[in-house]
Amino acid sequence: MGSSRTGGTEPDGTRDARDRDSEGRARNARPRDGLGRPLPYGTDGVPRQPEGVVRTPEETVTQAQRLLDEGKPFHAHEVFEDAWKSGTEQERELWRGLAQLAVGLTHCARGNVTGGARLLRRGAGAAEQWASARGRERPHGMDLPGVVAWARALAGDVERGGGPVDAARSAPRLR
Template structure:
C-alpha cells in the first residue's frame, strides 16, 4: 500500500482505520462478526483514568491501556514511571489474551521494576497488590513444567479509587478536571529525551 493510500487522521497523521479485535489485532475492513475494540474519547484525564479502570475490570486490556496512556502523558515527572508501570500490566494482559506468554512475562517484569520505586499505596492504587500480582505472574509463566494459568487481578483501587494529579506534591485529586494534553508532558515541555518503551 502506498503512503498516499494509508489511513489518515483529519490532521494528516497516519492512523489505522481497520477494525481491531478486543486484543488490538487489526482485522480485515468490514469485519463485524467478532467483538471489536472500541475507540474511546474521554473528556479529561480523570475520565480517561476511570474509563481505563472499568475496561481493565472488563478484561478489555487493549482499550484500557489506550485510555490509561492519556494519564501517563499528562503525569508529572515523579509519576511517569508509576503510570507507565500500570499501563505495562495492562499490556501484559493483552499479551496473555494473545497467548504471547514471553511478551506477557517481559511486561510483568518491567512493570514490577517500574512500580518498585513507589510506596505500597500511591494515587489511590494498591501498588503492593499490583507488584505482588506481577511477581506471581512471572513465577507462573517461568514454570515451564506447569500448566500456565495466570489469574489477572481487577484493577487494585483503594477506597476512593485511583486518582490523578498534575501536581507532583498533591496529596489529593485536583478540584477541577485535568484537560487531556495534545502531547505528552515530556514532549510539550520541550525535553529532548526519548519516551521510554512501554511494551
C-alpha cells in the same frame, strides 16, 4: 476515533493507502478485537478508546479498572498512556509502569508468553521503583504492592505453561 482513510502521497508519487487523520498523521482505523488485535475492515470491532483524553487520576484508575474487568487490557493501556502523557512529571513513571502492566496482560492473553512476562516484570519494577522513591504505596488509592505481586505471579504462571490467560479473569485489582 478521529480517523479516516484519506491516504497521502509517497515521495515517489505513489498513493499511501494507510489511514491518516486530517493533519496527515498515520492512524489505524481498522476495527480491533478486545485484545487490540486488528480485524478485517468492515468487521464490527470493539470501540477504541479515544486518544489524548485528559482525566483526573481518579478517573484514570476507575476507567482502567473497568476495562481490565471487561477483559480489555489493551484499551486499559491506552487510558494509562493518556495519564502518562498528560499527567504531572512526578507521576509519569507510575502511569508508564501501569501501561506496561496492561500491555503485559494483553500479550499473555494473546499467548505471547515471553513478551507478556517480560512486560509484566518491567511494569512491576517501574511501579515498585516509583513507589519506593516516593514512599507511596497507595497513590490515588491504588494498592501498588498488590499490583506488583499480581504481575510477578502472573508472569511466573504463564512461563510455567499457564498461558494464554483469560484477560478478565486474570485482571488485577488496582484498589
